[in-house]
Amino acid sequence: SPNDINEVKEYTDANYAEPNPEYFGNAEGMNVIKIHLESFQSFLIDYKLHGEEVTPFLNSLVHDKEVTYFDNFFHQTEQGKTADAELLMDNSLYGLPQGSAFSVKGTNTYQAAPAILNQEQGYTSAVFHGDEKTFWNRDEIYKQFGVDHFFDSTYYNMENSVNYGLKDKPFFEESMPLLKSLEEPYYAHLITLTNHYPFPLDPEDATIEKADTGDRTVDNYFQTARYLDEALEQFFNDLKESGMYENSVILLYGDHYGISTNHNRAMEQIMGKEITEYQNAQMQRVPLMIKAPGLEGGVNHTYAGELDVLPTLEHLLGIDSSKYIQFGTDILSEEHDGTVGLRNGNFISKDYTVLGDDYYDTATGEVIEDEAKIKEIKAQKEKLAKELSLNDKILYGDLLRFYDPEGWTPVDPSNYDYNNRSE
Numbered sequence: 269s270p271n272d273i274n275e276v277k278e279y280t281d282a283n284y285a286e287p288n289p290e291y292f293g294n295a296e297g298m299n300v301i302k303i304h305l306e307s308f309q310s311f312l313i314d315y316k317l318h319g320e321e322v323t324p325f326l327n328s329l330v331h332d333k334e335v336t337y338f339d340n341f342f343h344q345t346e347q348g349k350t351a352d353a354e355l356l357m358d359n360s361l362y363g364l365p366q367g368s369a370f371s372v373k374g375t376n377t378y379q380a381a382p383a384i385l386n387q388e389q390g391y392t393s394a395v396f397h398g399d400e401k402t403f404w405n406r407d408e409i410y411k412q413f414g415v416d417h418f419f420d421s422t423y424y425n426m427e428n429s430v431n432y433g434l435k436d437k438p439f440f441e442e443s444m445p446l447l448k449s450l451e452e453p454y455y456a457h458l459i460t461l462t463n464h465y466p467f468p469l470d471p472e473d474a475t476i477e478k479a480d481t482g483d484r485t486v487d488n489y490f491q492t493a494r495y496l497d498e499a500l501e502q503f504f505n506d507l508k509e510s511g512m513y514e515n516s517v518i519l520l521y522g523d524h525y526g527i528s529t530n531h532n533r534a535m536e537q538i539m540g541k542e543i544t545e546y547q548n549a550q551m552q553r554v555p556l557m558i559k560a561p562g563l564e565g566g567v568n569h570t571y572a573g574e575l576d577v578l579p580t581l582e583h584l585l586g587i588d589s590s591k592y593i594q595f596g597t598d599i600l601s602e603e604h605d606g607t608v609g610l611r612n613g614n615f616i617s618k619d620y621t622v623l624g625d626d627y628y629d630t631a632t633g634e635v636i637e638d639e640a641k642i643k644e645i646k647a648q649k650e651k652l653a654k655e656l657s658l659n660d661k662i663l664y665g666d667l668l669r670f671y672d673p674e675g676w677t678p679v680d681p682s683n684y685d686y687n688n689r690s691e
């Protein structure tokens with residue numbers, strides 16, 4: 269009911285983290301380029317296979333302090349996979365416990381990043397993706413998000429495809445002129461695809477040897493990750509050459525794991541340790557990298573999740589996030605909440621890794637037996653359960669219909685139309 273929205277707003281108000289004045293508004297007016305690294309897990313960063321770096325370009329971004337790399341950043345996705353990551357990052361809402369909100373709640377009202385950036389600061393938004401526009405029901409829900417342009421497969425030469433769609437190298441190449449054509453400032457979201465299960469790659473695109481665990485999925489993963497790394501390097505070079513690099517905030521993020529627990533045996537060889545329940549939870553780290561003015565660069569160890577990206581971005585751009593309903597908190601805030609809630613009610617923080625009734629010390633992996641700590645964990649679990657139930661009230665009840673942030677104009681989906689390029 270409309271009253272439920274008050275309960276939700278009370279909760280997010282209490283959870284709100286004030287922006288850090290050191291960073292607030294640092295990126296005001298800049299273009300934002302958000303790059304989706306398909307199925308990319310953080311263990312790849314600085315990992316060496318056959319004595320060779322798998323992702324030398326991404327590694328160099330971190331080591332040269334070109335970006336700030338959050339090495340304790342976790343994905344929070346469930347069955348909606350890529351779609352959940354998009355929902356989490358653009359709305360600061362969790363996905364659904366089952367199925368994909370993109371598919372089953374695609375006509376709900378949202379107050380998402382594209383519309384917020386547009387209404388607050390006149391941004392134009394665009395999504396770039398070399399796959400059919402109907403996948404994950406994107407062509408419907410993007411209208412509710414207020415995405416101005418959706419460059420889907422019809423905008424690309426799809427002959428250069430492998431697996432789900434266009435290969436990452438031609439994808440970035442062909443995206444450049446489209447990106448240049450956007451009115452500034454823009455919020456551009458580029459969704460890569462080649463590093464996707466089961467990670468097939470044409471032999472001529474492979475520049476590192478496969479791993480040799482004997483598990484084909486795991487062995488292939490390093491080749492497609494390397495291919496993605498090379499595609500990114502080329503894209504960054506193009507941005508620099510065209511003068512677009514300097515005036516852009518760049519966000520890179522991994523959407524979810526690439527290697528499921530079905531491959532634990534092979535992953536034990538890769539990691540050189542047993543993949544226990546605790547260890548599997550630690551492997552759910554995905555990279556978040558941010559290039560923005562005033563960010564130090566290098567490695568930042570703050571614990572955070574995909575939910576936290578939107579308020580962080582808003583504050584960097586100088587947008588007050590407190591009037592919106594968002595469950596995440598600004599990662600750069602002194603008051604940031606470093607408890608990363610997972611969709612199933614588990615959570616990971618600097619101190620605790622809580623998996624059902626099993627509680628571990630995050631740093632050591634040892635089982636927690638201290639009564640005071642157990643009490644603290646139980647309280648945090650309860651808070652998360654409440655948060656998830658409020659989140660689900662929003663999605664199942666389409667509650668943002670009833671919420672009116674100050675100065676907000678509800679997004680009218682009929683204002684958006686994603687034509688094929690040829691039309």
Ligand code: GP9
Pocket residue numbers: 348349350351399403432459461464
């Ligand atoms: C499809 C792509 C893959 O367009 O985004 O989605 P996933 O299988 O990773 O959810």
Ligand code: MN
Pocket residue numbers: 306307349350351523524
């Ligand atoms: Mn994905």
